[in-house]
Amino acid sequence: MFLRPAARRLRADHPLALELAVLVLALAGAHLWRRGATALLPILSRAVRVDGLVTRGLLAGALLLAGLVLYVGVYALLRDIDVGLSVPSGRDRRSLGLALAVPPLLVGLTKLVGDLTGVPYNGLTMSAYGVGTPVPAVLASLVPGLLVGACSLTVVCQVLVQGTFARVVDGRRAAFLTTVLTAVVLSRSTGGLSAFPARGKLALAAAFVLSLGLALYAVEAVERDGVRYLAYLPVTAVLGLVVVSLIAATESVAELLFGATHVAVLGLAATSYERTHSLLVPAVAYLSLLLAEETVVLLFEAGMRSW
Template sequence: MSTSTSEGTPPKNPTPIAVEFGVVAAILAGLYMWNRIVRETTTALLGDASAGGFLVNGLVTGGLLVAGLVGFAAAYVSARDVEVGRSLPSRADLPLVAAAVLVPAALVGLTKLVGTLTGVHYNALTRTAVAADPALRPILVVTGLGLAVSVPVLVVVCQVLVQGSFDRVVGRNAGVGLTTLVAGVALLGATGGLDAVPDRGKLFATILLAAGLGVAVYGHERLERDRFRYLAYVPTAVVAALVVFSVVAEIGSVAGGLFVVTQLAVFAVAAYTYDRTESLLVPAAAYLSLLVANRLVVVGLEAGMQSW
């Protein structure tokens, strides 16, 4: 990014990083609560979407979610002076744009190939399925509605709020890495693909990581003996180990492992290409490529299957 902080070296003092991690965790908690409020309010006013009116319910719910998030993001970046990449990609950025589009699709294709060779259906990983000989129009409507909500939310959360926050206190590479870490913990699961909004378990893990990092920094600054300083990092290490273990425990196959790697790689590609191009359109292309590729595999190659 173009801020002086992000272009410099990371601060030696870990306290700003811990504080920013806590801010990011609070933002994700607010997103979780906003999503619940929107859904419960929409259900109360319009009824359950499963009982009919799916399109209206989805449009209202998705529209309120995105509008509220964008409004908060606008106020947040103004209050904290966060840089936002609003420019269009330049001609020199075309290789990065191509990578953002092609890498997710290629990884989805590789995962599908490995799944075919090892007997694992792709829809078992995404937890989505369609009927045999599905009608195209409903699929396009549902897919389009999902993309219209998921892509903007992912971009605003991951790049504007999370990456923008970290870029204020760390160098470029660290900002990309921390963004990938937080997105991987909060928005990635072993099955189901990317979540635009963290579920309760992932949010809890993110908050525990933030709290553990705060304890570690406090102990590092307050404790005099090195052996006790190292002990202060134990909570963070335990939470990180539990997160990794929970993901690994759910994988169950080589294709499942590739599926998780694909989602994490897309977060990394989105963060890296955004940092280099300073354009929100490039990470949006990465998320769009992944979500569309997931849907094409399930609809085009596995219609009529439900493997979970």
Template sequence: MALRERAAASPGSTHPVAAEFGIVAVMLTGLFVLQRTVAEVMAVLLAPPPAGDGILVSGLLRGLLLVSSVVVFGYVYVSARGIAVRRSVPTRSDLPTVAFAAAVPLGLAGVTKLAGSLTGVPYNGLVMASYAADASPLPIALVAAVGILTSVPILVVVSQMLLQGSFERVMATDEAIVATTVVASVVFTSSTGSVTAIPEPERVVVIGCFALLGALAVYGTDRFAGRDRRRFLAFVPLAAFSLLAVLSAIAAIGSITEGLYAIAHLATFGVAAYAYDRTDSPIAPAIAYVSLLVANVAIVYLLEAGMRSW
């Protein structure tokens, strides 16, 4: 792994981690507004929806504009904050890490499918997608390719270059990987459990509330210094909110298969963050995301064509 210099926290901040979470929350809010604006503008420009091959072309145009806007946003953010973006190409010594990044999402998706087959939970009901039994593979592959070409660059830019780059300023390597995994999983997982390139508003709100309650906890520790027991009361709202979020996520899991499906997505974000740190290359996390997205499409099309379970 290439040596790199970690940026120092702001000298005026006594609690750089809390401050960084606040900055990240603001950044994600701005990114969400940008993505929604671009999506709405494209919806107006391309109305009414084209027919036939025009649907594929319009999807490609939407994706291109969306990715371009996120890249520009990311460039401004990292430039303003002095975040070093790693753009190396994986070397031969990095190949085991790259292979690991590709294998984990694919393997976990396969385990999820196997568990679903044993427990009667179809995989297409998890990804909320289905294909006709006689569907031609070419259109499916083209649509999937457009989705991947849109989603993967956004996931890499936001999860690795913006989120992970921000957390690395104030955290040790492993801590930054964990923080990136948790935040990226919350932001880029839809209410149906699938990966989404455009965050749902409630997901951004969750991160904002966490950052706000974290700032409140920090303020409380400063306000009631020494051994004053009231210092710990400042952490109660943050702890309660975190516990509620975890319990809500667990309650939403209705079966072992759904749990494995959630684990597969969480692990993918974790592996992507790990691979980015170890290889200093955006290619490694991109492979992890591609592996998961391709696995989802392949399992539904090859093993469950003609089925619809939601």
């Protein structure tokens, strides 16, 4: 009985809070799809008789991306989200150039700081390559996976998250909120970005949404000022937990720069999408980041494993 009037009041007076709750549920769906795709892969591999590690990886990536695109596409259709499928125009060259150039520069800076402070870059990316591995052969097998990663991030960050926020706020605010939410839910201090949030991050986001909804309802339903102030304690506690967990997970300057690079690229992708209304630009930003990270590990840290 309590939840119904609370939901109605949130919908009427706080549409952003309601959209945030919907987003957490939608991101949980993406998490569940990854687990479902992992379970389906052995069955599909036997059905199409796939052999070889590379071929199996291609099949896994195709299955994961196809299901994600279908899921987000249905979500966008049901919620009337405008998806930017246009090709960047001549005026968008600057945004496209930044999407190409900024991520490698940030990766290079992080690598330099890591070398100066004794933190190998592959310890942050959680990837490694053997000595003498042919670069063209590695890139040929690596690029399809990076394309899947970049496309997955674009679909989740720009269509699912940014498209949802754009329903209730203007473009710049939607880009800012997208950067904040994805930085918390989709990034890690080691291992990089993932379009499929971990259970712990989802639980933290759900706790924040629940505490925020209860606080907003209590503030408007209760007349005593003391109780109103107390209503915000759970929200403050969750935000404090986020900050403490981020600080605890960062053990070096290189890790701090590694995380800051991901936040910067998420922000670059969101603002570029807001300006150009083209999914190609953020996809280029994500692909440039992922490719730069793996190239640094392959060229400068082959034979090293630091985790």
